[in-house]
Amino acid sequence: MGLLALFLLASCEKEEAYGVADPLGDALETALLEQAGGRGLDFYRLPSSTSLHEIPQDPLNPLTPEKVALGKMLFHEAGLAMAPKNDRGMGTYSCASCHFAAAGFQAGRHQGIGEGGEGFGMAGEGRRANETYNAADLDVQPIRSPSALNSAYQEVTLWNGQFGATGPNAGTEHAWQSGTPKAVNHLGFQGLESQAIAGIDVHRLLPDRETLESLGYKELFDQAFPERPEAERYNKITAGLAMAAYERTLLANEAPFQQWLRGDQFALSELEKKGALLFFTKAECSSCHTGPALNNMDFYALGMKSLSDCPEEVFQAPADSPANLGRGGFTGRPEDAYKFKTPQLYNLKNSPFYGHGASFRSIREVVAYKNRGVGENPAVPASQLAEGFHPLGLADEEIDAITAFLEHALRDRNLKRFEPDAVFSGLCFPNNDGQSRQDMGCD
Numbered sequence: 001m002g003l004l005a006l007f008l009l010a011s012c013e014k015e016e017a018y019g020v021a022d023p024l025g026d027a028l029e030t031a032l033l034e035q036a037g038g039r040g041l042d043f044y045r046l047p048s049s050t051s052l053h054e055i056p057q058d059p060l061n062p063l064t065p066e067k068v069a070l071g072k073m074l075f076h077e078a079g080l081a082m083a084p085k086n087d088r089g090m091g092t093y094s095c096a097s098c099h100f101a102a103a104g105f106q107a108g109r110h111q112g113i114g115e116g117g118e119g120f121g122m123a124g125e126g127r128r129a130n131e132t133y134n135a136a137d138l139d140v141q142p143i144r145s146p147s148a149l150n151s152a153y154q155e156v157t158l159w160n161g162q163f164g165a166t167g168p169n170a171g172t173e174h175a176w177q178s179g180t181p182k183a184v185n186h187l188g189f190q191g192l193e194s195q196a197i198a199g200i201d202v203h204r205l206l207p208d209r210e211t212l213e214s215l216g217y218k219e220l221f222d223q224a225f226p227e228r229p230e231a232e233r234y235n236k237i238t239a240g241l242a243m244a245a246y247e248r249t250l251l252a253n254e255a256p257f258q259q260w261l262r263g264d265q266f267a268l269s270e271l272e273k274k275g276a277l278l279f280f281t282k283a284e285c286s287s288c289h290t291g292p293a294l295n296n297m298d299f300y301a302l303g304m305k306s307l308s309d310c311p312e313e314v315f316q317a318p319a320d321s322p323a324n325l326g327r328g329g330f331t332g333r334p335e336d337a338y339k340f341k342t343p344q345l346y347n348l349k350n351s352p353f354y355g356h357g358a359s360f361r362s363i364r365e366v367v368a369y370k371n372r373g374v375g376e377n378p379a380v381p382a383s384q385l386a387e388g389f390h391p392l393g394l395a396d397e398e399i400d401a402i403t404a405f406l407e408h409a410l411r412d413r414n415l416k417r418f419e420p421d422a423v424f425s426g427l428c429f430p431n432n433d434g435q436s437r438q439d440m441g442c443d
Contacts, residue, residue: 022265024273031280035290045261046150046253046292049418055248056152058190061241063248066223071246072420074207074239075099078432079215079425081115082206085137088130089115095199095243096430098145100124101415104347105148105250110312110358114139114203119435123350126439127431135315139203142317142324143307144358147351149415150293150344152248157191159340159356160323160330161299163198164191168297175330182330187237192247197240207239216424252346252412260409268409275405278398283371285402287388288342294410299327299339300386303375305359324379326356338380347415349407364403371399 029041036043047054052063061067074080078094098112099105107113108124116138119126129138143159151157156164162175165185176185181198189197200207212218212234224242225233232238252258257276259267268276279285288296306324307317322329328337340356354360359376360369369376373391394402423429428442437443 024270024277025260025265025268028273028277028280031277035280035286041261044292044294046251046258048253049249049251052249055251057248058193058244060189061193061244063245064224066220067225067242067245068249069246070217070220070224071242071244072418073217073220073423075243075246076420076429077215077423077425078427078429079423080205080207080211080239081203081432082211083204084115085139085204086116086133088132089139091425091427092433092436093117093139093203093431094429095196095203095205099148100430101419102350104350104415106351106353107145108351110144110310110353111140111307111314111317112145113315116140117431118433120431120439122439127436129313129315130433138315140315140317142321143356144353147344147347148247149250149252149346150295151192151250153291153293153295153344154192154341155190155297156341157195160325160327161191161297161341162330163195164189165194166190168299172331175332189241189244192244193241196243196247197237200236200240205236205239207234207236209234212239250415250418252410252415254414255346255410255412257405257409258412269404271401271404272409273405274398275401275403276409278394278402279405283367283392283394283398283402284388285370289345293344293346295344296342299336299341300389301326301338301340301380301384302370302389303338303377303380303385304340304355304357304369305377306357306379308357309377310358324357338377338384339386345406346410347412349411350415363406364399367394367399367402367406 032041032044055063057063076094076096078091081089081091081093084090093114097114097117098107102123109127113127113129116130116133117127118130119128121127146159155167156169161168162182163185165188169185176182181202184194184198212221221234221238225238228238256267288298288300290296307314308319325337326340328334328339348363352361354363354366360366371392371394373389375385428437428440
């Protein structure tokens, strides 16, 4: 081999060693820039969880380190569970019962259970209904628990978007009925704040001054809300605002795709890059899943089954539940029927149930379903299905590549950093029932 050939070969090897020659990465960057519409790669980057000024927030609830620190504790505090339906549930559950780090801030099972649940397993899969509870007393929802991860990027919350007084919910005031959790929208907050405040009543928590003082949280409330008179400082509104502030910092910013966006060319495998490229081009995923959280604030009907169709046992989830109508169940508008909010896509692998009705058991099943473009729920009229829900013609290996991107490139493996070491009550979290304590080694 001549000297020139050896020099060229060495140069190529040197380029590859330093990550310069990366055709797939270059193609992916080009696709991202085209999709970003002039906003650059920053359009997809999640900020640091401590860079509060960069995190989307409600103007009525500005983020502060003190408020986030308080919310982190309250979110995991089973000591707030002081108003259960059944005395046996006293101090046994928390907000984190259905949204905890090990499950990607989902429930880890097809239907989350707060009060009346027992057990945890490794990541929520071992939780079940306590046999001594009446089914009507269980704290469950008729739809799969959505993720709290990357929730700063949603202005309204839940699958039907019912919480939040701004953005997509402007003009839905007729649905904020007095005497229902949705009435909290009249306070004027965005979705996370509204949901957190309403959730305190829905899940029968008791953040009154007496409880907070007994648990030792008074000083943290003083630090988080110094501008509020003492008479207005210790209640469900301030507790909800603190929890929402904490939730806004739950960002999967250590996922490999985020590392790649920040310049680490080796953060993604070749298969993950292929999947990402397909995601943002041929597979049309980014027509709905976009921005830092790969979500949007629109609602679509994809013909997925309801929780009532699950082969597993479900509670309080009848086939005629308004929750099965999605956005239409909230607004009452026929054109909104069976439409559900586009979810964020990070850490899906942590909780193996997918779709609003938990009708899929793997990420690959969801990708294959969207590739077929044929609804599985006969109750959903074809006329309601989203225009973008149609056959895509992806080959099996392309489905595999997209699955690899979703499963691995979007998985932040360090979500435990968002949990407190302990809560002031000293109780176990996310659950504090006897079986959960045993499962998690709290006893």
